[in-house]
Amino acid sequence: MAQSIETHPAGGAREQMIQLFGKPWSGVAMLGIFYLILIAVFSVLSPYFLTLRNMLQIGGNVAYIGLMAAAGTPLIIAGGLDLSVAAIAGLTGVVISMLHGMGFPIWIGVLLAIVVAGAIGVVNGLFTTRLRLNPLIVTLGMMSIISGIALVLTGGLTRPLMVPGFNWVGSGRVIGIPIPFIIMMVTFVGLWVIMTKMRFGRYIYAAGGNAEASRLIGIPLEKTVIILYVISAISGAIAGTILGAMLGAAGPTAAGSQLLTVIAAIILGGTSLNGGRGSVWGTLLAVLILGTLNNGLTLLNVSSFWQDVTRGVVLMLAVSLDQIRTRALGE
Amino acid sequence: MATTAPRLGMHGIGKSFGRVPVLSDVDLTVDPGEVVALLGSNGAGKSTLMKILTGLYTRDGGTIQVDGEAVDFKDPAAAVASGVKLLPQEISVMPDMTVAENIFLGDMPLKRRFGILQVDKDVMRVRSRELLDQLGFANILPDMLVKRLSVAEQRIVEIARALAGKARILVMDEPTAALTEQEAKMIFKIIRRLKENKVSVIYISHYLSEVFEISDRIVVLRDGRNAGTFITADTQRAEVLAAMLGNTVDDLYDVGAPGIAGAEILNVEKLSIPRKLEDVAFSLHQNEILGIFGLVGSGVEVLGRALYGALGPLKTAEVRLGGQSYRPMSARNGKLAGIGFVAAERKKEGIIADLTVRENIALPFEERFERGLFMSQAEEAQHAIRWIGELGIRTRGPEQKIRTLSGGNQQKVCIARWLVEGVKLLILEEPTRGVDVGARREIYGKLRELANRGYAVLILSSDVEEVAGISDRSLVLDRGRIVGQFERGAKPAELMAATGNDPAFQAP
Known part of the structure; x- marks a missing residue:
């Protein structure tokens, strides 16, 4: 009896810890808290920050990045990785502007870019599944090929892309909400439904959680992963379309620098690079956090060089905290 | 001899993991230049004893002396420094x-x-040459790349490495496991040379014929205790087998009466896989448990997955499944043909650790829980709860992560996956590996129940007691061939003897 009295409180506290932080949602909840803290801090530091206008601005600005991060999340959960996605976004703008310049309707260009992206996704998928090559190497190579082609096609120049109906996709609003933000949110919700409510979603988590076991259970591993590469590539094409429409111009390297942000957001959102674990909501919060950080620091007149530094620090800090939390639970 | 101390003296060695005793009061002595075979079935404590000797584990009790001097190895490096060297089963x-x-x-x-310190390649070459000559292998050149050597020659390089480190006691764990008979002879030749040089060898093997060919003395362990010491020259194999396996039938397997075999479910003929299986043929019926026993490397680890289709299309095999011609193609194909497969390595090949019990159970046949476009979690949960109940899976509920279950309960989940309409044949590799004794008995009971419900159950195992205990019929695989066939009630010793490559031998 005496012994049980002695040990019970500690055991109880530990139980409570596990109940609080061991839930699958706790990682996302922590990101949410961090997001709120960030908003609070910037609100105090800058009077321009916490306005509806500015908040919607952030949502619109991060949308094309969020779109790629959303599609990249299930791919990484399934054990893949797509480094070519931002390059595809760049190529998309180039293809659209060139076809438009040749006299084709703008939407033909968009459609063709999506088809090309789909084909690139299939190639990425086939190389990583059938040939069992490391996705890091395959998609790094693909990134180089695609950005190279985009540069060749344009000679490295940025081309104007001003078409009235088209630019609305980038800068238009529906009941005050930026169109890109709506597209991103629809993507997030759609992927969430697929990943948690549909059979395909089970295959995603199973493939990344234990590929060999999944193969022995007879689930269509290769097909699952190839489809995810296609989804990722197409998200790149749509992101490129949005970016082109927002900027009114298409540059071959327009989106390339955002690749790191995309990957950072997925990891910051709690998706395991080893596969098998993660959620799109974590990614969404991470995208918003990174976008807010950017916006807030700009409002505070911090140079963009220091913004890069800050982003890196936040990423490493958040990932370390998550790791410490996981270890504390003794997993 | 009586006046000098033995090369190795281990006395009263005890070791527990948690509350489970794995070694109690074990003695082992080895004289200089003596070859002692250490025998025992799976879990008898051989490898624990050797890990204590070589500094991988610390002992709970007892003493170890090398050449009369008490030693206490804190880590493998300390053991190597004292001339005690382990050659693990996997060549490194x-x-x-x-x-x-x-x-x-x-x-x-x-x-x-x-003025710069560097490796003296000339000295290394000359001394390697000496060592290899001493072992009798002039054909292995010091400058050859090791990957160009055969497996047996790599073994020899490993032994030479141990000798270069001035090994006085060499522990060899299944040194011939991956070798042909010819190559095994080479290893024996080396062991004889080692004897001449007064190196002591502790030889661990399942192959009795090898043990009788090479050892001077045989030490048998059973359930973590000494179960007999024999001078090899004065001993019959039957005596050793009896000491290893005991003659009592364990009530572990007393889990219900077998049913009457029904229609033929599986018929295999002419199944061959180059270098692994040769002309394997057998049949299996409804309500029947067929056990196939084989030691590591016998082909027992590929036969089940080959039939399931996990090794890809089989070129040479005539298989009928449920009366229809069936060609193993892929895991998916095998599943759709009505085969359930439980792999040996549960963590690597079985469970999806981060998914729940419900998801793990539903995974192979997700389409059956689909309602329109979406999964019906309610039906999945209902299905999971049914089998959690019927197989006695101890879990807080279907939403518990499978990773937090014990090995035995994880294994039951891996079995539950296949218990759906349409599956006729269950293939299980090592069904109770890494499962504690209580859960083992439960799993045997459930397998019997499933057989009685009409499943055909095929078990592939390297645990001879398991195969003898649970099977209605059993087959013995050795070097890719079926070398023995037994009815229910055969003794483990008989099955083990069948692998001995010695047809003259009759079991007790």
């Missing part, structure tokens, strides 16, 4: 280094040139 050589570099790995001779 550096394939991209030369023979000489492998032999002197970790202790390369050095020289100083232009």
